[in-house]
Amino acid sequence: MSALAEIIRERIAASGSISVADYMELALAHPEHGYYRKQDPLGARGDFITAPEISQIFGELIGIWLAQVWMQMGGGPFSLVELGPGRGTLMGDLLRATKKIPEFHECMTIHMVETSPTLAHAQYQRLRYEHPRIEWLDRVEELPDSPTLLVANEFFDALPIKQFIMTDDGVRERRVAWDEAAQAFTFVEGPAGLQLAKSGQSIPPGTVMEQCPAARSIMRLLADRLQQCGGAALVIDYGYLGDAHHDTLQALCRHQFHPVLRDPGEADLTAHVDFSTLMGIARDAGLQVGPLLNQGQFLVRMGAEMRAEMLLKHAQGPQRDLIVTGLQRLVSPQAMGELFKVMAVASRHDIELPGFAL
Ligand code: SAH
Numbered sequence: 001m002s003a004l005a006e007i008i009r010e011r012i013a014a015s016g017s018i019s020v021a022d023y024m025e026l027a028l029a030h031p032e033h034g035y036y037r038k039q040d041p042l043g044a045r046g047d048f049i050t051a052p053e054i055s056q057i058f059g060e061l062i063g064i065w066l067a068q069v070w071m072q073m074g075g076g077p078f079s080l081v082e083l084g085p086g087r088g089t090l091m092g093d094l095l096r097a098t099k100k101i102p103e104f105h106e107c108m109t110i111h112m113v114e115t116s117p118t119l120a121h122a123q124y125q126r127l128r129y130e131h132p133r134i135e136w137l138d139r140v141e142e143l144p145d146s147p148t149l150l151v152a153n154e155f156f157d158a159l160p161i162k163q164f165i166m167t168d169d170g171v172r173e174r175r176v177a178w179d180e181a182a183q184a185f186t187f188v189e190g191p192a193g194l195q196l197a198k199s200g201q202s203i204p205p206g207t208v209m210e211q212c213p214a215a216r217s218i219m220r221l222l223a224d225r226l227q228q229c230g231g232a233a234l235v236i237d238y239g240y241l242g243d244a245h246h247d248t249l250q251a252l253c254r255h256q257f258h259p260v261l262r263d264p265g266e267a268d269l270t271a272h273v274d275f276s277t278l279m280g281i282a283r284d285a286g287l288q289v290g291p292l293l294n295q296g297q298f299l300v301r302m303g304a305e306m307r308a309e310m311l312l313k314h315a316q317g318p319q320r321d322l323i324v325t326g327l328q329r330l331v332s333p334q335a336m337g338e339l340f341k342v343m344a345v346a347s348r349h350d351i352e353l354p355g356f357a358l
Contacts, residue, residue, distance in 0.1 A: 002033070002263065002264070002265060002266065003032075003033050004026065004027065004030055004033035004034070004264050004265035005185075005263070005264055005265075007026070007030070007033070008023065008026055008027075008176075008185070008264055009178050009185075011026075012176070012177060012178045013178065016177075017175035017176060017177040017188050017190060018175060018176050019162055019173060019175055019176070019190075020160070020161060020162055020163045020174060020175065020176060020249065021160035021161060021162045021213070021214075022160070022176075023176040023185075023261070023264070024160035024161065024249075024269050024271075025160045026264065026265075027264035027265050027267075027269050028158060028160070028268075028269055029115060030265065033265045034265060035264075035265050035266070035267070035268055035269070036115065036116040036118075036119065036158070037115075037116055037117070037118065040087065040118060040119065040122060041268055042086050042087055046254075047252050047253050047254055047255065047267065047268045048252045048255065048268055049255075050086060050153065050154050051090075051153060051154075051236070051295070051330055051336060051340070052086070052089040052090035052093065052153065053086075053087070053089055054326050054329050054330060054336075055322075055323070055326030055327060055329070055330055056093045056311075057299070057304050057307050057308060057311070057326065057327060057330065058090065058093070058153075058299070058330055059089060059090040059091070059092065059093025059094045059097070060093050060094065060096070060097035060307060061097075061299055061302040061303065061304060061307065062090065062093075062094055062151055062153075062234060063093065063094030063095070063096075063097040063098040064097060064098070064302060064303075064354070065234060065302060065354050065355065066080070066094070066098075066149045066151065066232070066234070067098045067101045067104050068354045069149060069232045069346065069351060069353070069354065070104060070107075070149060071101075072351045072352065073147065073230065073231070073232075073348070073351065075103055075107060076107060076147065077107050077108075077109075077146065077147070078107060078108055078109075078146060078147040078148060078149055078231065079108070079109050079110075079111050079143065079144055079146045079147070079148045079149075080108045080109070080110045080111070080148075080149050080150075081110075081111045081112075081113065081143060081148055081149070081150040081151070082110075082111075082112055082113065082150070082151050082152070083113045083140065083150065083151075083152035083155040083218075084113065084114065084152060084153075084154065084155035084158060085112050085113075085114055085119070085123050086119060086122075086123075086153075086154075087119065087122045087123065087126060088112075088122060088123035088124075088125075088126035088127045089126070090151065090153055091110070091112070091123070091126075091127055091130075092126055092127060092130060094151075095127075095130050095131060096130075105131065108131070108133070109133040109134075109135065109144075109146075110127075110131055110133060110134040110135070111134075111135050111136075111137055111143055111144070112134065112135070112136050112137070113137050113138070113139065113140055113142075113143070114136060114137075114138070115138055115139075120136050123136070124136070140218050140221055140222065141221065143225065145225070145228070145229055146229055147229050147230040147231045148225060148226060148229060148230075148231035148232075148233075149231055149232055149233070150222065150226075150231065150232070150233040150234070151233070151234045151235075151236075152233070152234075152235045152236070152237075153236045153237070154236070154237055154238075154270075155235075155237070156212070156215050156218075156235065156237050156239075156273045156278070157237050157238060157239070157270040157271060157272065157273055158268075158269075158270055159212055159214040159215045159218070160212070160213075160214055161210045161211060161212045161249065161271040162210070162211045162212075162213065163208055163209070163210055163211075163247065163249065164208070164209045164210075164211070165189060165206070165207070165208050165209070166203045166204065166205050166206065166207040166209070167189060167205055168205050171209070172189040172190055172191065173189070173190035173191070174187050174188075174189065174190070174208065175187070175188050175189070175190040176188070176261060184261065184262070185261035185262075185264075186261065187261070203245065207245050208245070208246065208247035209243075209244055209245050210244045210246070210247070210248060210249075210271060210274065211244065211274075212271065212273075212274060212277075215273065215274070215277070215278065216277065216278075216281060219277075219278045219281045219282065220281050220285070223281055223282045223284075223285035223287055223345070224285055226285075226287060226345065226346075226347045227285050227286050227287060227347055229347075230347045230348070231346070231347055232344065232345060232346035232347065232351065232353070233344070233345050233346075234342065234343070234344050235273075235278065235342070235343045235344075235345075236295060236340060236341070236342050236343075237272075237273040237340065237341065238272050238273065238339045238340050238341070239272045239273030239274060239275045239341050240272055240273075240274070240275065240276075240341075241275055241276050241292055242276055243276075244274045244276075244277070246272075248271045248272035249269065249270075249271050250269070250270055250271070251267040251268065251269050252267060252268045252270075253266060253267035253268070273341075275292050275341055275343055278343065279292065279343060279345075282345045287345045287346060287347060288345060288346045288347075288348065288349045288351065288353070289343070289344075289345050290343070290344040290345070290353040290356035291356060292341050292342070292343055293341065293342045293355070293356065294333075294337055294338045294340070294341060294342070295330065295331070295336055295337055295338075295339075295340035295341065295342055296330070296331035296332065296333060296336075296337025296338060297337075297342075297355075298342040298355050298356075299330055299331050300331055301354075301355035302354065302355045304327060304330065304331060305327070308323055308324070308327045311323050312324075344356055
Protein backbone atom coordinates (compact mmCIF):
# COMPACT_ATOMS: atom_id res chain seq x y z
CA MET A 1 0.00 0.00 0.00
CA SER A 2 1.29 3.47 -0.86
CA ALA A 3 2.19 5.94 1.90
CA LEU A 4 -0.81 8.10 1.04
CA ALA A 5 -3.25 5.16 1.02
CA GLU A 6 -1.90 4.26 4.47
CA ILE A 7 -2.44 7.82 5.75
CA ILE A 8 -6.03 7.86 4.47
CA ARG A 9 -6.71 4.39 5.88
CA GLU A 10 -5.43 5.48 9.31
CA ARG A 11 -7.55 8.59 9.25
CA ILE A 12 -10.65 6.50 8.49
CA ALA A 13 -9.71 3.99 11.22
CA ALA A 14 -9.39 6.84 13.73
CA SER A 15 -12.51 8.83 13.01
CA GLY A 16 -14.72 6.99 10.50
CA SER A 17 -15.59 7.50 6.86
CA ILE A 18 -14.50 10.68 5.07
CA SER A 19 -16.32 12.75 2.47
CA VAL A 20 -15.50 12.33 -1.22
CA ALA A 21 -14.19 15.92 -1.04
CA ASP A 22 -11.76 15.06 1.75
CA TYR A 23 -10.61 11.99 -0.16
CA MET A 24 -10.07 14.05 -3.32
CA GLU A 25 -8.29 16.80 -1.41
CA LEU A 26 -5.90 14.29 0.17
CA ALA A 27 -5.31 12.40 -3.07
CA LEU A 28 -4.59 15.56 -5.07
CA ALA A 29 -3.11 18.04 -2.61
CA HIS A 30 -1.61 16.19 0.35
CA PRO A 31 1.54 18.27 1.09
CA GLU A 32 3.93 15.35 0.62
CA HIS A 33 2.16 12.65 -1.34
CA GLY A 34 -0.65 14.45 -3.19
CA TYR A 35 -0.90 13.90 -6.91
CA TYR A 36 -0.26 17.53 -7.93
CA ARG A 37 2.48 17.97 -5.35
CA LYS A 38 4.96 15.43 -6.43
CA GLN A 39 4.96 15.11 -10.18
CA ASP A 40 4.28 16.76 -13.49
CA PRO A 41 1.15 14.92 -14.59
CA LEU A 42 0.78 16.63 -17.95
CA GLY A 43 1.74 15.73 -21.47
CA ALA A 44 2.49 12.62 -23.44
CA ARG A 45 4.49 10.94 -20.68
CA GLY A 46 2.14 12.05 -17.92
CA ASP A 47 -1.39 10.96 -17.13
CA PHE A 48 -3.37 13.34 -19.28
CA ILE A 49 -2.90 15.98 -21.94
CA THR A 50 -4.61 19.37 -21.97
CA ALA A 51 -5.58 21.76 -24.77
CA PRO A 52 -2.55 24.09 -24.44
CA GLU A 53 -0.25 21.06 -24.65
CA ILE A 54 -2.01 19.89 -27.82
CA SER A 55 -1.70 23.07 -29.86
CA GLN A 56 -0.28 26.56 -29.51
CA ILE A 57 -3.43 27.87 -31.19
CA PHE A 58 -5.37 27.41 -27.95
CA GLY A 59 -3.29 29.82 -25.86
CA GLU A 60 -2.85 32.24 -28.75
CA LEU A 61 -6.60 32.67 -29.28
CA ILE A 62 -7.18 33.11 -25.56
CA GLY A 63 -4.55 35.85 -25.62
CA ILE A 64 -6.40 37.58 -28.48
CA TRP A 65 -9.69 37.26 -26.58
CA LEU A 66 -8.26 38.84 -23.42
CA ALA A 67 -6.55 41.64 -25.37
CA GLN A 68 -9.77 42.45 -27.24
CA VAL A 69 -11.67 42.74 -23.97
CA TRP A 70 -8.89 44.87 -22.46
CA MET A 71 -9.09 47.29 -25.39
CA GLN A 72 -12.86 47.57 -24.96
CA MET A 73 -12.25 48.38 -21.29
CA GLY A 74 -10.15 51.33 -22.43
CA GLY A 75 -6.79 49.75 -21.63
CA GLY A 76 -4.80 50.71 -18.53
CA PRO A 77 -2.92 48.70 -15.88
CA PHE A 78 -4.37 45.30 -15.03
CA SER A 79 -3.59 41.96 -13.49
CA LEU A 80 -3.44 39.02 -15.89
CA VAL A 81 -4.40 36.00 -13.81
CA GLU A 82 -4.17 32.33 -14.63
CA LEU A 83 -5.60 29.73 -12.26
CA GLY A 84 -3.82 26.36 -12.27
CA PRO A 85 -1.38 27.16 -15.10
CA GLY A 86 0.10 23.64 -15.42
CA ARG A 87 3.39 23.90 -17.28
CA GLY A 88 2.91 27.55 -18.23
CA THR A 89 2.33 26.64 -21.87
CA LEU A 90 -0.93 28.56 -22.27
CA MET A 91 0.63 31.67 -20.71
CA GLY A 92 3.67 31.42 -23.00
CA ASP A 93 1.51 31.13 -26.14
CA LEU A 94 -0.78 33.92 -24.95
CA LEU A 95 2.16 36.28 -24.35
CA ARG A 96 3.75 35.55 -27.72
CA ALA A 97 0.47 36.11 -29.57
CA THR A 98 -0.18 39.49 -27.90
CA LYS A 99 3.34 40.93 -28.06
CA LYS A 100 2.49 43.37 -30.82
CA ILE A 101 -0.63 44.79 -29.21
CA PRO A 102 0.46 48.27 -28.13
CA GLU A 103 0.78 48.73 -24.35
CA PHE A 104 -0.82 45.37 -23.53
CA HIS A 105 2.34 43.84 -22.07
CA GLU A 106 3.50 47.09 -20.48
CA CYS A 107 0.19 47.41 -18.63
CA MET A 108 0.08 43.88 -17.23
CA THR A 109 1.32 42.26 -14.07
CA ILE A 110 0.94 38.49 -14.27
CA HIS A 111 -0.41 36.49 -11.34
CA MET A 112 -0.12 32.72 -11.49
CA VAL A 113 -2.27 30.91 -8.93
CA GLU A 114 -0.69 27.49 -8.38
CA THR A 115 -0.63 25.16 -5.36
CA SER A 116 1.88 22.68 -6.72
CA PRO A 117 5.53 23.64 -6.09
CA THR A 118 6.59 21.25 -8.86
CA LEU A 119 4.38 22.91 -11.44
CA ALA A 120 5.11 26.44 -10.16
CA HIS A 121 8.77 25.68 -10.76
CA ALA A 122 8.07 24.39 -14.27
CA GLN A 123 6.09 27.59 -14.96
CA TYR A 124 8.96 29.73 -13.70
CA GLN A 125 11.43 27.90 -15.94
CA ARG A 126 9.16 28.30 -18.94
CA LEU A 127 8.26 31.97 -18.42
CA ARG A 128 10.97 33.79 -16.52
CA TYR A 129 12.31 35.62 -19.59
CA GLU A 130 8.91 36.20 -21.14
CA HIS A 131 7.71 39.01 -18.91
CA PRO A 132 9.34 41.22 -16.24
CA ARG A 133 6.46 41.07 -13.74
CA ILE A 134 5.24 37.56 -12.92
CA GLU A 135 4.22 36.65 -9.40
CA TRP A 136 3.17 33.27 -8.02
CA LEU A 137 0.38 32.91 -5.48
CA ASP A 138 -0.91 29.84 -3.65
CA ARG A 139 -4.48 30.93 -3.33
CA VAL A 140 -7.10 32.98 -5.13
CA GLU A 141 -7.60 34.95 -1.89
CA GLU A 142 -4.15 36.50 -2.36
CA LEU A 143 -4.98 38.19 -5.68
CA PRO A 144 -4.58 41.96 -5.68
CA ASP A 145 -7.48 44.42 -5.92
CA SER A 146 -6.89 45.56 -9.48
CA PRO A 147 -8.68 45.32 -12.82
CA THR A 148 -8.35 41.67 -13.77
CA LEU A 149 -8.32 39.55 -16.88
CA LEU A 150 -8.42 35.91 -15.91
CA VAL A 151 -8.17 32.54 -17.60
CA ALA A 152 -8.64 29.11 -16.04
CA ASN A 153 -8.27 25.98 -18.18
CA GLU A 154 -8.96 22.64 -16.51
CA PHE A 155 -8.71 24.25 -13.10
CA PHE A 156 -12.23 23.93 -11.69
CA ASP A 157 -12.38 20.19 -12.51
CA ALA A 158 -9.53 19.57 -10.07
CA LEU A 159 -11.38 21.04 -7.08
CA PRO A 160 -12.79 18.56 -4.55
CA ILE A 161 -16.46 17.66 -4.90
CA LYS A 162 -18.91 16.25 -2.40
CA GLN A 163 -21.24 13.53 -3.55
CA PHE A 164 -24.73 12.64 -2.35
CA ILE A 165 -26.96 9.75 -3.23
CA MET A 166 -30.73 9.48 -3.35
CA THR A 167 -31.99 6.54 -1.31
CA ASP A 168 -35.47 5.27 -0.48
CA ASP A 169 -35.33 7.26 2.73
CA GLY A 170 -33.94 10.53 1.41
CA VAL A 171 -30.63 12.00 0.39
CA ARG A 172 -27.47 10.74 2.03
CA GLU A 173 -23.89 11.77 1.64
CA ARG A 174 -21.72 9.33 -0.30
CA ARG A 175 -18.55 8.81 1.73
CA VAL A 176 -15.34 6.83 1.54
CA ALA A 177 -14.56 4.00 3.97
CA TRP A 178 -12.03 1.19 4.16
CA ASP A 179 -13.15 -2.33 3.37
CA GLU A 180 -10.94 -4.57 5.49
CA ALA A 181 -11.95 -7.81 3.74
CA ALA A 182 -11.27 -6.45 0.26
CA GLN A 183 -8.29 -4.38 1.47
CA ALA A 184 -9.61 -1.46 -0.58
CA PHE A 185 -11.37 1.87 -0.22
CA THR A 186 -15.09 1.71 -0.82
CA PHE A 187 -18.11 4.03 -1.01
CA VAL A 188 -20.60 3.99 1.87
CA GLU A 189 -23.77 5.95 2.57
CA GLY A 190 -23.42 8.48 5.33
CA PRO A 191 -26.10 10.02 7.51
CA ALA A 192 -28.82 12.10 5.91
CA GLY A 193 -27.34 15.24 4.37
CA LEU A 194 -28.10 17.80 1.70
CA GLN A 195 -31.31 19.73 1.67
CA LEU A 196 -32.53 19.58 -1.90
CA ALA A 197 -32.65 22.99 -3.53
CA LYS A 198 -35.89 22.32 -5.36
CA SER A 199 -38.42 20.66 -3.12
CA GLY A 200 -40.89 18.30 -4.69
CA GLN A 201 -38.40 17.20 -7.29
CA SER A 202 -38.63 13.48 -7.92
CA ILE A 203 -35.17 12.07 -8.16
CA PRO A 204 -34.94 8.31 -8.67
CA PRO A 205 -33.21 6.32 -5.91
CA GLY A 206 -29.62 5.57 -6.79
CA THR A 207 -29.06 8.99 -8.40
CA VAL A 208 -25.71 10.50 -7.46
CA MET A 209 -25.60 14.26 -6.98
CA GLU A 210 -22.54 16.46 -6.78
CA GLN A 211 -21.58 19.73 -5.19
CA CYS A 212 -18.28 21.58 -5.36
CA PRO A 213 -18.02 23.94 -2.37
CA ALA A 214 -14.50 25.06 -3.37
CA ALA A 215 -15.62 25.99 -6.90
CA ARG A 216 -18.52 27.96 -5.48
CA SER A 217 -16.41 29.94 -3.05
CA ILE A 218 -13.67 30.66 -5.61
CA MET A 219 -16.26 31.77 -8.18
CA ARG A 220 -17.96 34.01 -5.60
CA LEU A 221 -14.66 35.61 -4.71
CA LEU A 222 -13.69 36.16 -8.35
CA ALA A 223 -17.11 37.51 -9.28
CA ASP A 224 -17.04 40.03 -6.42
CA ARG A 225 -13.49 41.04 -7.33
CA LEU A 226 -14.43 41.55 -10.99
CA GLN A 227 -17.52 43.48 -10.02
CA GLN A 228 -15.55 45.80 -7.73
CA CYS A 229 -12.34 46.25 -9.73
CA GLY A 230 -13.51 45.60 -13.29
CA GLY A 231 -12.41 42.96 -15.75
CA ALA A 232 -13.37 39.69 -17.37
CA ALA A 233 -12.75 35.95 -17.11
CA LEU A 234 -12.70 32.95 -19.37
CA VAL A 235 -13.24 29.52 -17.81
CA ILE A 236 -12.68 26.42 -19.94
CA ASP A 237 -13.36 22.94 -18.69
CA TYR A 238 -15.32 19.78 -19.28
CA GLY A 239 -18.68 20.21 -17.73
CA TYR A 240 -22.40 20.63 -18.23
CA LEU A 241 -25.43 22.84 -17.82
CA GLY A 242 -28.38 21.73 -15.71
CA ASP A 243 -28.74 19.79 -12.48
CA ALA A 244 -25.64 18.17 -11.02
CA HIS A 245 -27.38 14.81 -10.95
CA HIS A 246 -24.64 12.57 -12.25
CA ASP A 247 -21.59 10.79 -10.94
CA THR A 248 -18.77 12.48 -12.82
CA LEU A 249 -15.86 11.63 -10.54
CA GLN A 250 -13.14 10.05 -12.64
CA ALA A 251 -9.53 9.00 -12.36
CA LEU A 252 -6.92 8.95 -15.11
CA CYS A 253 -3.59 7.21 -14.92
CA ARG A 254 -1.26 7.17 -17.93
CA HIS A 255 -4.06 8.20 -20.30
CA GLN A 256 -6.32 5.35 -19.12
CA PHE A 257 -9.42 5.48 -16.92
CA HIS A 258 -8.61 4.12 -13.49
CA PRO A 259 -10.88 3.00 -10.61
CA VAL A 260 -11.53 6.23 -8.68
CA LEU A 261 -10.69 4.91 -5.22
CA ARG A 262 -7.62 2.94 -6.22
CA ASP A 263 -4.08 4.31 -5.78
CA PRO A 264 -4.78 7.74 -4.24
CA GLY A 265 -2.01 10.16 -5.21
CA GLU A 266 -0.99 8.07 -8.24
CA ALA A 267 -3.89 8.91 -10.55
CA ASP A 268 -5.45 12.25 -11.44
CA LEU A 269 -8.92 12.74 -10.00
CA THR A 270 -11.41 15.16 -11.54
CA ALA A 271 -15.11 15.88 -11.72
CA HIS A 272 -17.06 17.62 -14.45
CA VAL A 273 -17.77 21.28 -13.82
CA ASP A 274 -21.30 22.36 -12.93
CA PHE A 275 -21.42 25.47 -15.14
CA SER A 276 -25.02 26.36 -14.24
CA THR A 277 -23.95 26.98 -10.66
CA LEU A 278 -20.86 28.99 -11.63
CA MET A 279 -22.85 31.10 -14.11
CA GLY A 280 -25.57 31.69 -11.52
CA ILE A 281 -23.00 32.98 -9.02
CA ALA A 282 -21.56 35.37 -11.63
CA ARG A 283 -25.04 36.61 -12.57
CA ASP A 284 -25.97 37.14 -8.92
CA ALA A 285 -22.85 39.28 -8.50
CA GLY A 286 -24.10 41.51 -11.34
CA LEU A 287 -21.69 40.38 -14.05
CA GLN A 288 -22.42 39.98 -17.73
CA VAL A 289 -22.43 36.23 -18.44
CA GLY A 290 -22.13 34.95 -22.00
CA PRO A 291 -23.96 31.83 -23.21
CA LEU A 292 -21.99 28.65 -22.51
CA LEU A 293 -20.16 27.68 -25.71
CA ASN A 294 -18.56 24.44 -26.77
CA GLN A 295 -14.79 24.68 -27.01
CA GLY A 296 -14.97 23.86 -30.75
CA GLN A 297 -17.48 26.64 -31.43
CA PHE A 298 -15.48 29.15 -29.43
CA LEU A 299 -12.14 28.40 -31.07
CA VAL A 300 -13.56 28.40 -34.59
CA ARG A 301 -15.31 31.73 -33.97
CA MET A 302 -12.02 33.12 -32.65
CA GLY A 303 -10.33 32.15 -35.93
CA ALA A 304 -8.68 28.80 -35.13
CA GLU A 305 -8.85 27.60 -38.72
CA MET A 306 -7.29 30.76 -40.14
CA ARG A 307 -4.57 30.61 -37.53
CA ALA A 308 -3.82 26.99 -38.48
CA GLU A 309 -3.57 27.96 -42.14
CA MET A 310 -1.08 30.69 -41.28
CA LEU A 311 1.02 28.24 -39.29
CA LEU A 312 0.90 25.73 -42.15
CA LYS A 313 2.47 28.30 -44.50
CA HIS A 314 5.66 28.14 -42.47
CA ALA A 315 5.61 24.45 -41.56
CA GLN A 316 7.04 21.37 -43.18
CA GLY A 317 6.71 17.58 -43.00
CA PRO A 318 5.65 16.20 -39.61
CA GLN A 319 5.10 19.71 -38.26
CA ARG A 320 2.21 20.10 -40.71
CA ASP A 321 0.55 16.94 -39.39
CA LEU A 322 0.88 18.18 -35.84
CA ILE A 323 -0.83 21.46 -36.71
CA VAL A 324 -3.70 19.72 -38.49
CA THR A 325 -4.27 16.97 -35.93
CA GLY A 326 -3.84 19.46 -33.07
CA LEU A 327 -6.58 21.68 -34.45
CA GLN A 328 -8.85 18.66 -34.98
CA ARG A 329 -8.37 17.45 -31.42
CA LEU A 330 -9.29 20.87 -30.05
CA VAL A 331 -12.39 21.53 -32.15
CA SER A 332 -13.81 18.23 -33.38
CA PRO A 333 -16.95 17.00 -31.57
CA GLN A 334 -15.42 13.50 -31.40
CA ALA A 335 -12.42 14.86 -29.47
CA MET A 336 -12.52 17.88 -27.12
CA GLY A 337 -14.77 20.16 -29.19
CA GLU A 338 -18.08 19.36 -27.50
CA LEU A 339 -17.17 17.90 -24.15
CA PHE A 340 -15.22 21.02 -23.20
CA LYS A 341 -17.14 24.21 -22.58
CA VAL A 342 -16.21 27.88 -22.43
CA MET A 343 -17.78 30.34 -20.03
CA ALA A 344 -17.12 34.07 -20.26
CA VAL A 345 -18.01 36.80 -17.79
CA ALA A 346 -17.29 40.53 -17.66
CA SER A 347 -17.88 43.29 -15.15
CA ARG A 348 -19.38 45.61 -17.74
CA HIS A 349 -22.49 44.76 -19.69
CA ASP A 350 -21.52 46.94 -22.65
CA ILE A 351 -18.42 44.88 -23.41
CA GLU A 352 -18.84 42.51 -26.33
CA LEU A 353 -17.44 39.13 -25.35
CA PRO A 354 -15.48 38.08 -28.48
CA GLY A 355 -16.91 34.93 -30.03
CA PHE A 356 -19.98 34.93 -27.78
CA ALA A 357 -22.31 37.22 -29.71
CA LEU A 358 -24.92 35.38 -31.75
N1 SAH B 1 -4.21 24.75 -16.96
C1 SAH B 1 -3.21 23.77 -17.21
C2 SAH B 1 -3.15 22.68 -16.13
C3 SAH B 1 -4.41 21.96 -15.80
S1 SAH B 1 -4.17 20.76 -14.50
C4 SAH B 1 -3.38 23.17 -18.59
O1 SAH B 1 -4.41 23.41 -19.19
O2 SAH B 1 -2.49 22.47 -19.06
C5 SAH B 1 -4.76 21.60 -13.06
C6 SAH B 1 -3.87 22.69 -12.55
O3 SAH B 1 -4.49 23.30 -11.41
C7 SAH B 1 -2.51 22.25 -12.08
O4 SAH B 1 -1.59 23.27 -12.38
C8 SAH B 1 -2.71 22.11 -10.56
O5 SAH B 1 -1.53 22.12 -9.84
C9 SAH B 1 -3.59 23.31 -10.30
N2 SAH B 1 -4.41 23.28 -9.09
C10 SAH B 1 -5.20 22.27 -8.67
N3 SAH B 1 -5.88 22.63 -7.55
C11 SAH B 1 -5.51 23.90 -7.27
C12 SAH B 1 -5.87 24.84 -6.26
N4 SAH B 1 -6.75 24.54 -5.32
N5 SAH B 1 -5.30 26.07 -6.29
C13 SAH B 1 -4.42 26.39 -7.28
N6 SAH B 1 -4.04 25.54 -8.25
C14 SAH B 1 -4.57 24.31 -8.26
